[in-house]
Amino acid sequence: MVSWILEDGVFGCSMAPLATEIRKQGHNVKIVDYTRGITDYQRFFPQTECVIFYGSLYIAEQILSWDLSWTPGIIGTIEHYHCTAYYPHLKPWLLNAGGYILPLSELSSSVVEKPKLLFNLEESKRLFIRPNSPLKPFAGSLYSPREVTDLDSFMKRHYLEDPNILVVVAAEQSIEAEWRVIIAQGQILCASQYRQIEKPYYQSGMPEIVRQVAEAVAQQQWQPDPIWVLDLCCSGNWAYVLEINFLSCSALYQCDLSLVVREASEAAWKRWVQKQQGI
Numbered sequence: 001m002v003s004w005i006l007e008d009g010v011f012g013c014s015m016a017p018l019a020t021e022i023r024k025q026g027h028n029v030k031i032v033d034y035t036r037g038i039t040d041y042q043r044f045f046p047q048t049e050c051v052i053f054y055g056s057l058y059i060a061e062q063i064l065s066w067d068l069s070w071t072p073g074i075i076g077t078i079e080h081y082h083c084t085a086y087y088p089h090l091k092p093w094l095l096n097a098g099g100y101i102l103p104l105s106e107l108s109s110s111v112v113e114k115p116k117l118l119f120n121l122e123e124s125k126r127l128f129i130r131p132n133s134p135l136k137p138f139a140g141s142l143y144s145p146r147e148v149t150d151l152d153s154f155m156k157r158h159y160l161e162d163p164n165i166l167v168v169v170a171a172e173q174s175i176e177a178e179w180r181v182i183i184a185q186g187q188i189l190c191a192s193q194y195r196q197i198e199k200p201y202y203q204s205g206m207p208e209i210v211r212q213v214a215e216a217v218a219q220q221q222w223q224p225d226p227i228w229v230l231d232l233c234c235s236g237n238w239a240y241v242l243e244i245n246f247l248s249c250s251a252l253y254q255c256d257l258s259l260v261v262r263e264a265s266e267a268a269w270k271r272w273v274q275k276q277q278g279i
Contacts, residue, residue, distance in 0.1 A: 002050045005052070048069065095242055101167070108148055128170045128173070132165070180194055181214045191214070192204050228244060
């Protein structure tokens with residue numbers, strides 16, 4: 001039996017349907033709302049139990065930084081989700097394959113001193129910038145060159161402390177729609193569209209052009225975890241990989257909850273058993 005901790009209100013929706021499915025499959029579940037000051041989650045279950053946390057990056061960071069012996073705790077091997085870790089494996093399908101990964105301070109100075117090296121920038125051209133880290137100290141977005149040149153202002157705007165954090169920078173591209181695909185054991189488990197022309201749009205499944213890319217990515221030898229999240233998009237009548245994410249902090253939208261709970265619980269339990277056996 002696996003014990004789940006769900007953070008309510010995350011991803012803009014109630015965790016009740018997910019909790020119902022978890023209980024239906026015979027597992028324990030505790031729903032908490034940290035905005036109401038409920039922060040004693042360390043006491044919800046014994047530290048020797050098989051526990052899965054599902055919720056915000058903020059709480060996930062706390063669980064990762066504290067000396068908790070839950071197994072697995074977070075569904076996701078965090079170091080595998082840095083862009084520097086997975087870009088080399090997914091380069092054939094990446095939307096931003098032509099981009100750069102460099103320190104934020106270097107990006108800021110490059111836009112000022114040698115803009116032609118960054119995609120032949122014109123004054124009106126925007127850049128897509130996101131952090132290298134999967135814990136996302138700021139959200140990926142589009143920025144004008146002028147916004148990037150003022151490093152102090154950029155850092156204050158995003159509450160950043162380290163000017164040398166690694167960021168991904170790429171030329172702006174048009175994106176028509178986006179999908180979230182859950183990969184388990186090298187196979188597509190389920191999928192959901194979550195955006196259409198820059199607006200939220202939710203429906204289960206995905207078109208064939210997106211499925212083809214998802215299958216190619218899922219079937220490659222490199223896998224970040226037994227179960228993980230793949231985000232894809234359509235741009236210029238073709239499908240590309242936007243990014244990958246770890247399951248514990250990824251919205252499920254219209255994905256099949258029964259399949260996700262089953263596969264995540266099985267992966268967590270297998271890891272817990274291996275730990276008990278010293279494997």
